[in-house]
Amino acid sequence: MTPLPHHLLPDNAAVGADGRLAIGGCDVVELARRFGTPLFVYDEEHLRARCREAVAAFGEGATYAAKAFLCRAMARLVHEEGMALDVASGGELHVALAAGVPAERLVLHGNNKSTTELTTALDAGVGRVVVDSHDELDRIEGLVAAGAAPPRVLVRVTPGVEAHTHVYVQTGQADSKFGFGLAAGVARAAVERVAASPAMDLVGIHAHIGSNVFVLSSFAQAVEVLADFVAPLGLPELVLGGGLGVAYVAGEQAPTIAEWATVLAKACADAGISARIGAEPGRAIAAGAAVTLYTVGTIKEVDGIRTYVAVDGGMSDNPRPVLYGSGYEAFLPRATDAERPRVVRVVGKHCESGDVVVADARLPVDLAVGDVLATPVTGAYGHSMASNYNKVTRPAVVFVAGGDAQVVVRRETLDDLLALDT
Ligand code: LLP
Secondary structure, three states: OOOOOHHHOOOOEEEOOOOOEEEOOEEHHHHHHHHOOOEEEEEHHHHHHHHHHHHHHHHHHEEEEHHHOOOHHHHHHHHHOOOEEEEOOHHHHHHHHHOOOOHHHEEEOOOOOOHHHHHHHHHHOOOEEEEOOHHHHHHHHHHHHOOOOOOEEEEEEEOOOOOOOOHHHEOOOOOOOOOEEOHHHHHHHHHHHHHHOOOOEEEEEEOOOEOOEOOHHHHHHHHHHHHHHHHHHOOOEEEOOOOEOOOOOOOOOOOOHHHHHHHHHHHHHHOOOOOEEEEOOOHHHHHHHEEEEEEEEEEEEEOOOEEEEEEOOOOOOOOHHHHHOOOOOOEOOOOOOOOOOEEEEEEOOOOOOOOEEEEEEEEOOOOOOOOEEEEEOOOOOOHHHOOOHHHOOOOEEEEEEOOEEEEEEOOOOOHHHHOOOO
16 A cells, blocks of 8 residues: 655655655656666765775776666766776676776776687786685686786685575575585685796685675675685685675665675674775666656456556566566556556566566556556666566666656667577
8 A cells, every 4th residue: 555665766766746756856657757677776975985885895896787777878977986896707807998987997807708708807807816726716716827917816616605685696505506515625725726826926815695685694604604614815805795785675774885794804803804995786776776666558457366567678678576576566657646546457568477567566557558667676687687578679778867868778679689690
């Protein structure tokens, strides 16, 4: 029944006397009219504030996980605010470099970095490479032997901790494709190899336990498990990955970046780890900054069963409900604080029944075809995981601030859909 909780809206959201939502001083329904839907609307100052919070908490160790949301404008913003960028593929690396981020501020990740990706990264002079396998070490040694400069590296370790999150986004458990396992001396052997190799400059250890983790003790537990391994090495850096959760739906509350950092710092101090602590938040920076705007196209009552409300996007702009069963809220930005007694299923326009945006959305009674419908907290892993399924064009992205809206990613056109055909 209840209206949308305001803590799910971006920092600079305001509801007018007429109930209409403005973000960054821009009327949201007006943005939908001006730029079309679906549309990702990011509160630029919210993004900047989260970056500053991360820098205040982690200093030089604050790194944005670009996979959450990346385009050139985002890379520039993050860099301007003092964060480094974690890039997990040659594509993310390319976008970050194209944005003008100095290579020194980039950290290259990936469990299967190709020789081409490594060559590009080493030639550009990326700040760190997080090494993940012996095959990768072979490749780096080959490239350095052929003349590349030896990179500074962190060895990725899987601590064997199961984070309290969806199994698809758990990464710290022993049964993992990532990193070198702590158990059975695998990580130790990797560290010894890297330390002895003239092709690499070993600067630290990296561990990431999973994503959308709300329970801060999971991070502390990972530090405890790592302590006996990490502390005696005396390396200058320890990066504890990303993974801080965010509130998506009513009733959820997530720790802040500052609270997360405090828990990590205490766990490290208790464990006798004196390394500089780094972290790579993605979701905690970007998720809450954005809302997605859709237009309602059909409202279908299936007698005695439910009402289907179809919007002009779906699993192509937000695959998270389908992939992980993730929940979202829905609301009407023309009546932001209205009671939402009507329970409906918000679905997309794709050719499958699983194409659900919000399984049990609560919406106002006067919901109508043509309404702009919004889902909050879509700034992370929405646009970045968007697809062209059913040849649906990907939405535009606008940054709003101070009453201005700037298109940072234009809407795909039908001709873009033909651009790769030969
Ligand atoms: N560092 C590493 C090494 C990672 O693998 C990840 C996320 C991060 C940092 C950033 O994590 P965050 O702070 O965003 O949780 N598509 C999924 C999330 C996958 C995360 C993969 N790695 C989702 O939509 O929930």
